[in-house]
Amino acid sequence: HRLTVAIIGRPNVGKSTLFNRLVGKKIALVDDQPGVTRDWRAADGRVGGLEFTVVDTAGLEDVFDDSLESRMRRQTERAVERADVALFLIDARAGVTAMDKHFATWLRRAGKPTILVANKCEGVAGRPGLIEAYELGLGEPVPLSAEHGEGMADLVTALEPFM
Numbered sequence: 001h002r003l004t005v006a007i008i009g010r011p012n013v014g015k016s017t018l019f020n021r022l023v024g025k026k027i028a029l030v031d032d033q034p035g036v037t038r039d040w041r042a043a044d045g046r047v048g049g050l051e052f053t054v055v056d057t058a059g060l061e062d063v064f065d066d067s068l069e070s071r072m073r074r075q076t077e078r079a080v081e082r083a084d085v086a087l088f089l090i091d092a093r094a095g096v097t098a099m100d101k102h103f104a105t106w107l108r109r110a111g112k113p114t115i116l117v118a119n120k121c122e123g124v125a126g127r128p129g130l131i132e133a134y135e136l137g138l139g140e141p142v143p144l145s146a147e148h149g150e151g152m153a154d155l156v157t158a159l160e161p162f163m
């Protein structure tokens, strides 16, 4: 059984950047999944010898007929339902926001195995956010820089038990 990993979190935390890094160059060929929903896309991902299906929750820019929050909730729910593991990203530079807390509460209630990722952790600017992330009650955050490719080994360690 091939594991499905859903990348979720509020806008601008770096979900698509991580998706692209896990998927690699093939991403140029990846588009919205026709007939499924334009809100998210799936592709083959790999990191440190682990192979899985990775889902990027996207499309918040396409809001036209619904409140942002309800649309986010729906697309995230769909992605999380189908996933074996949720990679829940926060932006460590921005710190924990109200929307992050909202997501965290929802994830805990959903009971989905979740890996908390503190993205944008390159350098020192993410340190306070990384500490704050413990408040979300989702365990130890994995410090990551999706953009710079830092922390990928820790991500592998976090994902391995689910494989």
Ligand code: GDP
Pocket (backbone or CB within 6 Å): 009, 010, 011, 012, 013, 014, 015, 016, 017, 018, 119, 120, 121, 122, 144, 145, 146, 147, 148
């Ligand atoms: P999404 O809305 O969650 O999909 O976020 P994106 O992947 O589109 O990234 C939002 C912004 O954050 C972009 O400007 C990225 O370049 C930036 N970003 C993503 N990952 C990192 C990171 O690790 N460090 C920093 N400093 N910026 C990042």
Ligand code: MG
Pocket (backbone or CB within 6 Å): 015, 016, 017, 057, 058, 059
């Ligand atoms: Mg995105």
